[in-house]
Amino acid sequence: MSVLLEATLRSVQISLITAMVSGLLGVVLAWLVSRTEFTSRKTVASLLSVPYALPPYLLGMAWVVLGNPTVGILRAFLPSNGAYGTLGICFVLSSVAFAFPYLELRAGFDRLDSSLEEAARISGASPVKVFRDISLPLLWPALVNGMCLAFLYALASFGVPAILGLPVRQFVLTTLIYSQLKLGGQAGLIEGFKISLLLLTIAACALGFSHYLTSLKNRLGASISGARSSRPSRIQLGRLAPLVMSVTWLWILLTLVLPWIALTLSALAPIAGSYSPSTFTLRNLSYVLNLADFHEALVNSAVLSVSVASLVVLLGFCLGFLSVRKKKPWASRLIRFFGIPFATPGTVLAFFIIFIFSTLARLGFNADYPLLLMAIAYTLKYAAVGANSLETAYTQIHPSLEEAARISGARTVKLLSTIWAPLLKQSMKAAWLLAFLPLATELTMSVLLTGPGSATLGTVLFQLQEYADQPSAAALAWMLLTLALVIGLMTRKKEIY
Amino acid sequence: MSDLILKNLSKRFGEKEVLSPFTLEVKDRSFLALLGPSGCGKTTLLRIVAGLERPSGGEIWLGSRMLFGQMPHQASGASSSTTVEVPPEDRGLGMVFQSYAVWPHMTVEENVRYPLDIQASRASKRSIDNSSKKPLTLDQRQEACEKALSLVHLLELKDRYPHQLSGGQQQRVALARGLAVEPPILLLDEPLSNLDAKLRSEMRREIREIHRKLNMTILYVTHDQREAFEMATDVVILNAGAIAQKGTPSEILKAPNPGFVTEFLSES
Numbered sequence: 001m002s003v004l005l006e007a008t009l010r011s012v013q014i015s016l017i018t019a020m021v022s023g024l025l026g027v028v029l030a031w032l033v034s035r036t037e038f039t040s041r042k043t044v045a046s047l048l049s050v051p052y053a054l055p056p057y058l059l060g061m062a063w064v065v066l067g068n069p070t071v072g073i074l075r076a077f078l079p080s081n082g083a084y085g086t087l088g089i090c091f092v093l094s095s096v097a098f099a100f101p102y103l104e105l106r107a108g109f110d111r112l113d114s115s116l117e118e119a120a121r122i123s124g125a126s127p128v129k130v131f132r133d134i135s136l137p138l139l140w141p142a143l144v145n146g147m148c149l150a151f152l153y154a155l156a157s158f159g160v161p162a163i164l165g166l167p168v169r170q171f172v173l174t175t176l177i178y179s180q181l182k183l184g185g186q187a188g189l190i191e192g193f194k195i196s197l198l199l200l201t202i203a204a205c206a207l208g209f210s211h212y213l214t215s216l217k218n219r220l221g222a223s224i225s226g227a228r229s230s231r232p233s234r235i236q237l238g239r240l241a242p243l244v245m246s247v248t249w250l251w252i253l254l255t256l257v258l259p260w261i262a263l264t265l266s267a268l269a270p271i272a273g274s275y276s277p278s279t280f281t282l283r284n285l286s287y288v289l290n291l292a293d294f295h296e297a298l299v300n301s302a303v304l305s306v307s308v309a310s311l312v313v314l315l316g317f318c319l320g321f322l323s324v325r326k327k328k329p330w331a332s333r334l335i336r337f338f339g340i341p342f343a344t345p346g347t348v349l350a351f352f353i354i355f356i357f358s359t360l361a362r363l364g365f366n367a368d369y370p371l372l373l374m375a376i377a378y379t380l381k382y383a384a385v386g387a388n389s390l391e392t393a394y395t396q397i398h399p400s401l402e403e404a405a406r407i408s409g410a411r412t413v414k415l416l417s418t419i420w421a422p423l424l425k426q427s428m429k430a431a432w433l434l435a436f437l438p439l440a441t442e443l444t445m446s447v448l449l450t451g452p453g454s455a456t457l458g459t460v461l462f463q464l465q466e467y468a469d470q471p472s473a474a475a476l477a478w479m480l481l482t483l484a485l486v487i488g489l490m491t492r493k494k495e496i497y
Numbered sequence: 498m499s500d501l502i503l504k505n506l507s508k509r510f511g512e513k514e515v516l517s518p519f520t521l522e523v524k525d526r527s528f529l530a531l532l533g534p535s536g537c538g539k540t541t542l543l544r545i546v547a548g549l550e551r552p553s554g555g556e557i558w559l560g561s562r563m564l565f566g567q568m569p570h571q572a573s574g575a576s577s578s579t580t581v582e583v584p585p586e587d588r589g590l591g592m593v594f595q596s597y598a599v600w601p602h603m604t605v606e607e608n609v610r611y612p613l614d615i616q617a618s619r620a621s622k623r624s625i626d627n628s629s630k631k632p633l634t635l636d637q638r639q640e641a642c643e644k645a646l647s648l649v650h651l652l653e654l655k656d657r658y659p660h661q662l663s664g665g666q667q668q669r670v671a672l673a674r675g676l677a678v679e680p681p682i683l684l685l686d687e688p689l690s691n692l693d694a695k696l697r698s699e700m701r702r703e704i705r706e707i708h709r710k711l712n713m714t715i716l717y718v719t720h721d722q723r724e725a726f727e728m729a730t731d732v733v734i735l736n737a738g739a740i741a742q743k744g745t746p747s748e749i750l751k752a753p754n755p756g757f758v759t760e761f762l763s764e765s
């Protein structure tokens with residue numbers, strides 16, 4: 001079998017398994033926290049949204065520490081090649097991607113008038129039957145969207161299959177593009193182009209298929225978003241409550257706590273696999289902190305992520321105003337257009353940028369500034385995050401607030417600065433974080449676009465891991481994961497009831 | 498034979514007492530209106546009867562069947578007891594919600610058939626405790642469904658989906674669904690509050706008609722005095738989680754308790 005065919009099949013397989021597992025986990029967890037009652041429910045609910053903010057390759061590295069076939073802490077419980085290979089990749093991706101269907105369905109349950117479900121219970125249906133006959137058909141679009149996002153996420157992922165797949169020579173499409181480009185030259189570029197088109201086609205098919213699945217049952221669309229009645233009556237789990245509680249906490253332990261502990265131990269260990277407290281050392285941490293590449297990466301990542309996140313939010317603020325309030329069709333079309341680079345796998349996006357600029361270079365127009373290319377790639381990829389969330393925010397505020405200011409004599413600039421900016425502050429903050437968090441540790445696009453003097457946190461980490469300097473890599477990964485966890489825990493959605 | 502008895506029932510949400518302990522007996526086949534301003538606890542009371550909220554204390558009896566309460570152990574005397582809490586799906590009641598709660602993904606007929614089909618499949622499995630009834634055959638279910646639909650004058654619209662119906666028609670679907678299995682008690686939670694005045698008076702007449710024809714107990718929550726006094730055989734006026742007055746409509750209108758009830762009745 002050719003490498004390309006094998007990588008294609010593996011990509012599709014991994015994405016399908018991840019989408020299925022994520023969908024199943026998302027449905028069960030969302031239903032449990034939205035509709036049942038058990039001790040610590042609120043804590044579980046808000047902790048489950050934290051993985052969303054974590055760079056998956058950090059979890060991948062943690063699972064290398066836990067599941068290395070020779071020195072891994074948990075190797076006794078894992079199959080022969082430990083966390084490496086397709087299964088490990090699927091597990092690590094699912095431990096993040098389940099958040100897509102989970103969050104979609106949580107929002108769905110919140111919008112769903114709970115008396116629809118209560119009416120079925122009064123009719124004699126057991127909780128399981130209510131879920132099958134009422135909740136699931138009504139939340140079907142949310143589930144399909146969530147699973148489609150998980151599929152695209154797994155298909156586009158680069159870091160996890162690189163860390164857990166390349167050591168056992170298992171390629172997926174994104175890592176294959178990367179290795180083709182590393183070969184360099186015209187042949188690699190053409191090969192990369194072909195694979196990129198293939199990857200893009202699969203992503204488009206997945207989107208089309210999910211669109212078809214949601215349109216099947218869309219006659220109910222409008223009627224479920226009606227007014228919520230009272231707060232939902234929660235199902236008492238009775239004897240099952242302790243079981244549900246332990247299983248949900250086990251999942252949180254496995255996906256959040258254990259990876260952090262693994263990276264902590266590994267960061268403190270003098271060599272990989274030696275985890276006795278007497279030999280713990282801070283040498284790895286201080287080595288990384290004194291690394292020149294690290295200083296360069298810290299500055300680059302900070303500057304890039306802060307400026308691109310701010311740019312994207314500002315762009316969304318202006319475009320949202322033009323589209324929602326000024327009814328400019330070009331503005332809403334541009335916002336829709338941003339959905340394309342957003343759905344495009346980062347590897348493909350970065351590849352096309354390289355392709356365009358290398359073509360330009362051959363025409364005598366030299367623009368070999370890796371940081372600039374990264375800024376362009378980041379902006380294209382995340383423009384949709386700012387534009388979509390701010391467009392929604394504009395539509396949620398009653399136009400009379402603006403009209404009152406207009407009648408008081410405010411012109412556009414005054415209107416934006418004194419009315420809309422303060423009103424949309426919370427949405428802008430949220431959108432900024434949604435762009436900043438993934439960009440600060442971005443790997444997929446950076447690893448292709450990087451060059452001398454343009455290291456980022458993601459690429460430095462990837463290099464340390466690739467050159468098998470595992471203790472240093474673990475030290476850096478530990479710092480980033482700790483930071484991401486702290487930000488994720490601080491900004492997690494609070495549960496109201 | 499199946500009076501609904503609420504004994505020392507109370508409900509707290511955290512610190513807040515929504516219903517202070519009270520006792521209420523609803524005679525079989527009566528039409529009891531729970532009347533009161535918003536926030537007086539009337540909807541909470543209805544949801545407790547339905548099994549959608551758990552009371553903080555007290556007992557609920559439907560005839561000789563305990564729906565909620567502490568059942569003392571027969572063997573070991575009064576010292577120990579087990580909590581009885583029949584889940585809503587096992588209480589065998591009917592309910593009409595304020596928001597209609599008509600399932601948007603099912604036709605009118607499918608909505609009304611749903612409780613009938615469930616009852617049939619459960620009766621055939623003998624999972625329900627008072628399943629002395631034989632499971633209804635397909636024909637009998639079809640008949641019951643059509644009977645309920647014609648009671649609310651919706652038989653011609655049975656193949657429509659809810660979004661093709663007006664608000665008043667959706668309300669009728671909800672009513673037919675609640676009636677379909679002819680439950681011993683039908684619970685109605687402000688069923689007419691989303692309808693316009695003309696439809697409201699029409700529906701008041703029809704609900705009274707249905708009560709007369711089917712001879713079931715009706716528990717009707719409303720903030721509208723007119724609905725309560727026009728339809729009900731008994732009225733309970735609630736204020737801040739406590740019963741302010743109970744009696745037949747004429748008793749209350751003739752001699753309203755001084756204070757809250759007099760004031761409440763003089764409004765509007």
